[in-house]
Amino acid sequence: MATDENPFKRFCPKVQLEIQRHYPPNFKVLTTHFPTVPLRLNATLEDTFGFTLCHPDIRKFLKNIKYLSPKTVAKEVTYLPYTATQSDQGVYVWHPLLSLFNIEVALNEYLQASSGTKQTSLNYLFSCFVRLSYLESYDVRTHCIPLVHSAVARSVTSGSNSDLGEEVMKMCRMNFVSERATLPQTLEFLTNLIGQLSHEEMCRIFTPILLKFSEPFISNTSPDVIPTCHFVPYSVLFSVARIAQLFTSMLLDFRGLTTPLDFEFKTILGPLFRVSPINTYPSHFKDASTLTTSSIEGMCGMLNQRLTTLCEVAHQTFKPLFKHNSHSIFLWLSLFLKRNHPRGSLGLQLRTNTFQQTLYATDGMGLNVTTLLLKFCQKLCEGKLVSKINSFYCLIENNSSFESAVSRIGTNPSSVPVPHILELCKESKLCHCEDTEDLILDLSPDFSFPTQLFHVTHFALSVYYVPVIDTFINKSRQLAEIKDILPTLENQPLLKATYEDLIGSYLSLKSHLLSENLVQMLTQFCLFSCDWFLFLTGTKHKVTPQIACIPEFYLSNVLEILQFLSATCKDTLVTLQPDYSKFIQFSTVFLNNSDLILNPHKRGKIAEVLGTLTHSDNDTRHFLVSHTDRIRETLQSDRMALRHFLPGLLKVFAEIEVTGDDLEFEQKFTYRHSMYDLIELLWSSAPFKPCLDTLCREVLDRTYSTPPVLLKFLNALINDATFLLDEGLSHVQNVAVIEKLKSGTKWHELSEEEKNSKITELGQETRLARTMNRLAERTIHTLVRISHETPQILTIPVQIDSLATMLNYFLNQLTGPKNRTLNVLDREQLSFKPLDLLCHILEVYFNMAQFDTFLIAVVSDGRSYSESLLINTQKVLGVAKAPFDKMEKWQEICGKFSNTKRTLECNNISIENIPEEFLDALMNTLMSDPILLPSGNVVDRATIERHILNQKNDPFSRQPLSIEELEPIPELKERIEKWQRDKSNN
Template sequence: MLFSRLILDEVENIVSVRNISKTSQAYQDATELNPVSYLFASYQRLAAEKPTSPPQLLPTLHKCHQLIVRTLVTSILTPEIFEESNIVECLKDVVFQLKSEGTDIQRLFDPMFRKIVRLITQEEVSEIPLLCVKYLLIKTIALCFIHNLTLQVYLQLILFCVYAPYNRSLASIYMVQGRNKLPKSGRSLLYIYLRKSSLVTDPNKPTHPFFNEISTLQQSGVEREEERLQMCMDKFHSHLHVLFRNILRHPSCRTKLLSWINDLMTQHAFCAKLWTHERADPSKSMFTTDGIFINLSSVLVRLSLPFCADSSENAKSSNKFLKIDPTYCAATGCEDRVERDVHLGGLHKETCFLSLPEVDPPTLQLSGTYNFISECFFAAHRSFCLGLHGLLVKLYKLNQMLSKMREVYLDSLASGIEGESEVKQVFEKALANLLSTKATIYNPTFVNNCTRFFATTAQFLTQVALTEDRTKLCEFKLPLSETPPTPLYYIPEFLVQNLIDFLIYLNRENPEQMEDSQKFIPTFISLIAVYMGNKSRMQNPHLRATFSQALEGLLPLETEQSTATVERRKQSFSEFEHSKYLTTCVIHLFIDVEFTDDRDRFEEKFNNRRPLYPILRFLWNDERGEGKEAIRELAIEAVSNIESAKPPLLLTFVNLFLNDSIYFMDEAMNYMGKIKIEEQERDEGEWEQLPPEEKKEKGKILEQYVATARFYNVMSAETIEALSYLSKMEEVQELLCHSLLVDRIANMLNHILLHLVGSRQNMLKVKDFSHCAFKPALLVEGVCRIYSQLQHGDTFCIAVAQDGRSYQPDLFPRAFRVLRKINSLELSLKIHNLSLRIAELGNKEQTEEELFQDAPDEFFDPIMGTLMRDPVILPSSKKTVDRSTIARHLLSDPTDPYNRSPLTMEQLEPDLQLKQKIEDWEKNK
């Protein structure tokens, strides 16, 4: 009878009307011609009657329920029965209409959907009706924006999405490729889903669902838009997660889905190339692939959460990550990887933590099969590599572009030239792009999930660096053994790159969310301590250098953090028990970024070292004293082994540190002089005589000079401060005043002080010191404090006086006057006394040198021109030089200065005969 009702053409002529209007909902339901709408309305009425029906009617209602479900299944599987109706189209329309009316469809129709799918599962289903559903969804969803109600309805409610695990055919249609006549030929339904994004990915679309008319939005409006975007993305990612999870529940569908993910990543492998993003124009749009892989990353991270550490747990004792197999990536290159349940391919070709040695490479024992946990973990990281990494590159670039666009817009307003509205439109579109991207990336749910995921990554990588045992947690002991575990030769670097990208961005843009997971901070610091300064665990010095930026955001540095943040992070850092080792890692990294054999990255090494200064200062001041103890031990070792073939760690650090200090100061003074010249020309009216474009260019050049001078002034201040507190320690003083270093230290201090208080200081007097971050009084105070801390031995004072380049008799009196002006009275008195002492020792040394002026030429060092005290013979060139001279040279260049042959201190041959002749000659004088 029900079937007969559904195929009737003229229902109105048959329906009997009693006491109701033809405009009522009951009449509309009774005369409905759409079979799907009629069945859904009948089901709704049935559900409404059931709670109030007497028990004797319940069996009848149950039969009616079964009849409705069976009829709906029949209409889906054999749509040709209803020639006048497109059943799939009707199903979509009904669900959407009910949702738009506010009906809680998932609660009301959940039992119905489940029974429909079970019945379909029992039939020998042809794929034709299923593919019809798929093609309909593709056509419609391809036109939906992420915020559209239609899209949310499809993802949440269409039975083929929600209950796919009950049927392989239903699940597999998501990975089936489309036909040529479909939009985006060759793409599957999953691909269409993943393309939906809150990012601006199409520059040709006139509008974007979020942050439209940005110029009219106040801050509160921007925040509301951000919240709306994040709410849409939360729902969308939640639905995608359910869809993926349900497909994965069926073994055969799991294989298809994981293989599909591998194909997707392989086809878009170019997204991992940095140049792909550096040459893009993010002011117009981001890449479609950015949205795809952000969505996929979110889904894969959600699937990973069951084996991720929870912030409520003690991260140190969490062992869920032990099921991640570190040999997985190596297995992706095996011919039998499918038999091993490995569906991703090509990860073995990625750059790994360590390069395999050509001779006797370590052998890795692969597993027979690999679990889903390992596959999900590495797939998520690969997805981050293809999505988040490039998106952040473009986001940082867009920030810079917006700053320039703003200047162009203000210039156009000031000059009144045509095109001002066009400039404004371009700026607003770029700003909407920026805000959409930021809101997408630091969605609170996404960030919290990623924090747990990357904390688990840190635990995993720390364990792998310590041991090859995966059965239990390894005790965290430092320092590490010399021999690295074999899996490190096969784990891709992008795992660390992803983690660092996340930590740096979070600290830079949204540090408050990091505070919510502060229990993970010791976990992240432990990872950094293991890899940052250890070449035996990670070879790439550039990648290790980025750890310093991440560490800077984790430590309680008081420069730009709130008091509450500092206190919380102090508490977190107190749980880290290896700050002494971490201090040594900082010194190691400072050195390693110097020797990269990449001359094109000369400037980059300074950016890599910049975070190390505040980190070292924090470790030095740590109340536990482990940082100071580490420096003390390194200083003692350096003095004891100062002439060893391999220069001691702290000696190499000090040498490079001095090089940087001189370079920073020289560059800062150079740019300060350029700024002064440009400002004088501007103030004297010379710019007014220039054409508008040239005048504008002059302004940009001046701004560039100011920015560059600011960087070098900040770095100069950092180096002076570091040397100031390090030189307080007696062991460090002994090293700095050693004959190998004392001349360099004295020359550097004299050079800097002459710049600050000498005759050249007038070239530094720009209009506004603060714009250039130039603090001359504090620099003078810092330099003078170093002088006062190193003056206790005659060696240093004599070296200061013998500096023929920068030392002048009035150098310290000038510094004395500056210290008086800033009320540094105690230090000024020390400098006054030091000045007298240096003058006295200098005169005495000068008198002695005059006595030796007629010494034989062979007694003088051929490089420095000074009388040799400890002559040595260079083994390859057979030249004789003073030991201190060649020792200073070897710190920076381990070769013979005469023929470039390799040379170490241990290869030097003492010229005892010449030394005796010099001593005898001195006695006879």
């Protein structure tokens, strides 16, 4: 028998006899007549390409085999020329003369034979390519795959595939081959295919396809289902580098975009990003006032799922685009956000103005863009890759104008750094560091993907999510106001329709703003940002060039979002169970170090947010308490927090008092109101007791050279209580006066203008009274807690007189003759609870009555204290039917006050008998610890320390003054003490 000269034999010596799979059990018969190796190879190639290299006689023999696979019989047959010789036995032996050339010829013959059939050449070649990829023989793959690629090139250049674009989209769907194609196989084939096209040909073929990207949303403003099957092939197509480049170049063609709104209606991505319940007309919540709670929850669940699907679609679509051309994508996103930046900067009234809305892209589109960026940030956050983010990104300056940078995008996008579009260098920074002024920043190489992504995401949050929070809160307030007058709307259809529209838009906004997927990503991103802020301060947690680069609005984003989410969607947070440990550590560091945040109100905001997060609502359902408890447990178990958190919190509480800016005076109460729960928690927390004891010792030892933080806090707390109680009662009295006027005969004598003025004034006084009374109640309640847990710190001379004077004054207001001026028609509307307030004040008396210094301070108050004050209070308690134990305690304390008063009267020294040098120059009272001021005046230490706590200046010269500058006069102190002893002995 002649020798088989098969050139492929050396390539596939280990190929299994695949023919056994096709032609059992007649293998012995077949191999008796024909050589085995060619049959093996032919079976493999037949499975791959769909044709055979066998001689017709062999094919005829195979067809007669009983167990031949029907699949094989049905295949089209083509063959190569062959030579045959006759052996000694008279049997013809086949010599197929296999070679790469012969296979290529056979492949071309097959393509020609199949032309005009339903199976196009590209589909066929792709199927062959997929099957070749699965072959075990590496040598066969490496020699045959190039043949497929060359066949593709001939097919493309011949122009035989007029519908090349559509064929490519079919390949991207990966649903037309019997073998399931993998994404790498598809991309390799498509990369080779598209690589055969010139740029002009590629643009001509694929531009129409890319323009159809958002086609499902162009004619339908509210699709019920996101057509994911439409976007799947695009995510595959964009994985081809040349297509990604073409698409991004189309995105960066900003010709015709004259307003920020054009990004939504005149760009390829606009229709996709504007899909939102906010932009749906009519609203999904039509006639919302008639809907049941379950119906609303069901609709919100459906919209939540839809938005999640939209986010996944956008993420899968943009993933390859970011991979191949992240710079261009960031340019498009950044320019969209920068053009719409004024919308976020506008005041709330302007943002909700219809005219202003038509100038900028909608909140729905902005929230979708933000959601997409947050989705990409998830991997960054989960990996906790804080070291991957370069903070110097925020310092890159644009030497030319902004518009010049935008104009260069269309011609040379790579020459325009994204920071030149965002212009973060112009934003107010978190803090100041002189070292940043000498930094030389280089844009080569470009900033990493994590860096770009992180900073653009924060910019997006400031432009859309945070401002939309204000819109949501405003709608919520409007609904609350309208709800009060709902009964009057029955005969006013126009107002009722306005109410229906408002509640529908409110629910639509809520369903997008608080969708579960978005809430999860927001929480994760904000906590990651806190970790990053902390990382930038270094191991010593001090000001560094890195932290000094950060725009202040980054911190505002984090604080506003965390506070909003904590107040509005605790149900979701309970499920997500976010880890707040880094936020606790970040707060501890930034509350203690004022150099890290130039704006004191931002530090106040940190404390306010912590107060919101740890606030325990008695009306909250039991399973929601775990969210607050978990945060409290984190706070009480963190080592850094146990040592430094309480001092930092108290420091901020006191320092808000003297911000030095022109913000409203009442702003500090907003911050402090949220801190009260947190302060009370820490005051009674066992893990924080060592820290609290240390702070108390600093105050009681009185060896400090600067006022301790606890002393500053107590001073601010007592000042707040005095101011708020006084203001609250004053506004209640004003309401009572106007109500009395309205119910009297003089009301009818007023003109309509005067009546309207009084009604307006009544509304203002009611709101102010409600606000002040609520703040006063929380302030005095905190004072009660402190007087219960650590009463000794309130007995120091600096504070004891202020405390006693404040308590006496308001006790007199509530129980004295003036309490009749507090009679109003609706106390609940004013949040005015006189009995509760009285009981809180009495609790402080009860807790402090164990100290003689407190008793002396109370009875020494010449402004409000009197025996009648004690009697009136007892009467009021009786009339109000106060608890018996309180009445009994008050009687006991009244006895102590009376005894103390008598003792003081017996030991009283007339001021005329006191040597003038022993008198306080400011208060004209006997000094116990005389101090010489820089101005030359002598005052008592308690007097001047109390003054410095409120105003850091010399009360006589108004020059700056600190405790370090106070000069004791021990000789004078000794003479005063000797004089007192002599008086006592006499």
